[in-house]
Amino acid sequence: MNILVYGDSMSWGIIPGSRNRQPRALRWPGIMQQRLGPEISVIEECLNGRTTHFDDPNRPKRNGLEYIQMILESHSPIDLIVVMLGINDFQDVIGANAIESAAGYEKLISRLQTLKPEPMKRPAQILAIVPPDIVEPLNTMADKFSGYTRGHGAEARYINVLETLDVPYIRASEHITLSRFDGVHLDTPEHNLLGQEVAKRVTALMT
DSSP states (O other): OEEEEEEOHHHHTBOTTSSOBOOGGGSHHHHHHHHHOTTSEEEEEEOTTOBSSOOOSSSSSOBHHHHHHHHHHHHOSOSEEEEEOOGGGGSTTTOOOHHHHHHHHHHHHHHHTTOOOTTOSSOOEEEEEEOOOOSOOOGGGTTTTTTGGGGTTHHHHHHHHHHHTTOOEEEGGGTOOOOTTTSSSOOHHHHHHHHHHHHHHHHHHHO
8 A cells, every 4th residue: 555645844854943854763654654564655745835736936846736746646556645734825925824725725635536647547545634723933933934823714724625525634733733842843742643643544544
C-alpha cells in the first residue's frame, strides 16, 4: 500500500524557531510509518509555504492545487492521500481570509477525488487532517502571520467542505496544539501525537 502525504511545513517538519528540519523518525509522517510497519510505503510530499490554491509572489510553485496532478503522476500508484494544508493561506503575503481559503480547499479536495493517473484504475482514498486555527503567531512567525485573524473560522469551514464531499478527516485540534515557540508549527511531542492518531485512522480505513 502506498500512502502520499501532501502537506506544508507542518508535515515537512520544520523545527519551530529555526529553519531546520526534524529527522524523519520524529516527523509525524515518520511516526505514522513506524506505526504502520514496513509493508506500508509512506511518501512525504511536503513543501514549506504550500497553499491550498494560491500563488506566492515571492516563492514559486507553492500552489497546492496547481501541482497535485504532476505530483500524483510522479508517485503513482497511490492508494491513500493524507492531505494537511490551509494554514499558509493566511500568511500576509497571500492575504486570504477563511472564506477564500475554504473555497480553494474545496477545489483541491474535489480535484483529488477525480485524479487517477496511470496505472491507477480509480482515484486514491483521501484522509484529510484539518489544521487548527492559529491562536497567536509568535517570534519568527509574528510578522509573517500578522493578519492571522483573517483565518479564524477556517477550521470549521474545512470540516464543512469535507463533510459535504464525504471525505474522512481528523480534526487536529482535538489531538494537538500549535507550537509554544512560534504558534504555527508543531513541537516534537505534537508530531508524535499526530503521527499516532493518523496511523490509527489509516489502519481503520484499511480494514
